[in-house]
Amino acid sequence: MPVSERVDDREWSGRDRERADGETDAPADQLGLPINELFYSLQGEGTLAGVPSVFVRTSGCNLRCWFCDSYHTSWEPTHAWLELEAILEEIESFEADHVVLTGGEPLVHDDSVALLEALADRDYHTTIETNGTIYRDAPIDLASISPKLASSTPTAARAPEGVDVGEWERRHEAERVDLETLAALVETYDVQLKFVVTDGDDLPEIHALLEALRDAAAVPIPDDDVLLMPEGATRERLAETRERVADLALEYGFRYTPRLHVDLWNDAPET
Numbered sequence: 001m002p003v004s005e006r007v008d009d010r011e012w013s014g015r016d017r018e019r020a021d022g023e024t025d026a027p028a029d030q031l032g033l034p035i036n037e038l039f040y041s042l043q044g045e046g047t048l049a050g051v052p053s054v055f056v057r058t059s060g061c062n063l064r065c066w067f068c069d070s071y072h073t074s075w076e077p078t079h080a081w082l083e084l085e086a087i088l089e090e091i092e093s094f095e096a097d098h099v100v101l102t103g104g105e106p107l108v109h110d111d112s113v114a115l116l117e118a119l120a121d122r123d124y125h126t127t128i129e130t131n132g133t134i135y136r137d138a139p140i141d142l143a144s145i146s147p148k149l150a151s152s153t154p155t156a157a158r159a160p161e162g163v164d165v166g167e168w169e170r171r172h173e174a175e176r177v178d179l180e181t182l183a184a185l186v187e188t189y190d191v192q193l194k195f196v197v198t199d200g201d202d203l204p205e206i207h208a209l210l211e212a213l214r215d216a217a218a219v220p221i222p223d224d225d226v227l228l229m230p231e232g233a234t235r236e237r238l239a240e241t242r243e244r245v246a247d248l249a250l251e252y253g254f255r256y257t258p259r260l261h262v263d264l265w266n267d268a269p270e271t
C-alpha cells in the first residue's frame with residue numbers, strides 16, 4: 001500500500017503536531033521519520049533530471065510557501081511514522097542507485113541524518129531537497145538547495161485556497177533566508193541553487209542573494225550551479241511561466257531546469 005494511504009495509527013499528540021511544524025523530532029528511543037510518501041520516479045528537477053530515483057518525502061516544514069506543491073507536508077502535514085528499518089526496506093524494494101530525500105523540509109528532522117548515513121553505507125547516491133535554512137552534517141552527495149525568495153511568502157491575498165496564513169506571513173518572511181546556513185551548506189557539499197521563479201521581478205533578489213552569499217562563503221559559487229525553475233505545480237500553470245523563465249535564464253546566463261514530472265504526470269501523487 002502506498003505510504004500516503006496509510007493511516008498513522010498513533011494519536012496526534014501535542015508532540016506530533018510540533019514535529020509536523022518542524023520544531024521537534026521523533027521519539028528519542030526509536031530512529032524513524034514522519035513519511036508522507038515514498039515512491040520511485042524520475043528525478044524531475046535540476047542537474048540530475050531524468051535519473052530514476054527513489055523519493056522519500058518527510059512531513060513537516062519550518063516555512064510555508066504560498067505555492068508549495070506538497071501541501072500535505074507543509075500547510076496540512078500528514079504522515080505515517082516509519083522506523084528507519086522500514087524506510088530502508090521500502091527503498092531497497094526498488095531498482096535504483098539514487099535516493100532523493102525531500103519533504104516538507106527533511107532537515108528539520110534529526111533522523112534524516114541517520115537515514116542518509118544508512119543510505120551511504122549501502123552505496124546509494126543521495127540528493128537532499130532542502131530550503132537551505134537548516135544545516136546538518138551528513139553524507140549528502142548533492143545538496144539541492146532551493147532558497148526561498150520574497151515572492152514565496154504567503155499573504156492574505158496569496159495563500160492556498162481556504163487557508164488563513166495567520167502568523168506564517170511573518171514567520172516565513174523571518175526565516176526564509178539564513179546566509180550563514182547557506183554558506184555552510186555550499187562550503188560543505190556539492191550543491192545546486194534552484195530558485196523558483198515566476199517572472200523578471202524575482203531576478204534582482206536572486207542577484208542580491210548570490211552577491212551576499214559569495215561574500216559570505218569561503219568557496220566560489222559558479223553561475224553554473226544556479227538554476228532557475230519555473231513556478232508551477234500543474235501543467236497549466238507551467239505553461240504560463242516556463243517560457244518566461246527560460247528567457248530569463250538565457251538573458252542572465254543561469255541554467256534553466258524543467259519540472260519533468262509535472263510535464264509527464266501533472267500533479268499526480270507519488271510522481
Ligand SMILES: C[S@@+](CC[C@H](N)C(=O)[O-])C[C@H]1O[C@@H](n2cnc3c(N)ncnc32)[C@H](O)[C@@H]1O
Binds near residue numbers: 106194
Ligand atoms: C516541496 S519542496 C521540498 C524540499 C524543500 N522544502 C524545498 O523547498 O526545497 C521540493 C521542491 O519543489 C519546489 N517547489 C515547491 N512548490 C513549487 C511550485 N509551485 N513550483 C515550482 N517549484 C516548487 C521547491 O522549491 C523545491 O525545490
Ligand SMILES: Nc1nc2[nH]cc(C(=O)O)c2c(=O)[nH]1
Binds near residue numbers: 041070271
Ligand atoms: N519526479 C520528481 N522529482 C522531484 N525532484 C524534487 C522533487 C521534490 O518534491 O522535492 C520531486 C518530485 O516530487 N518528483
Ligand code: SF4
Binds near residue numbers: 062074103105131
Ligand atoms: S520550503 Fe519547501 S516544503 Fe516548505 S513550504 Fe516551501 S516548498 Fe513547501
Ligand SMILES: [Mg+2]
Binds near residue numbers: 069070
Ligand atoms: Mg515535488
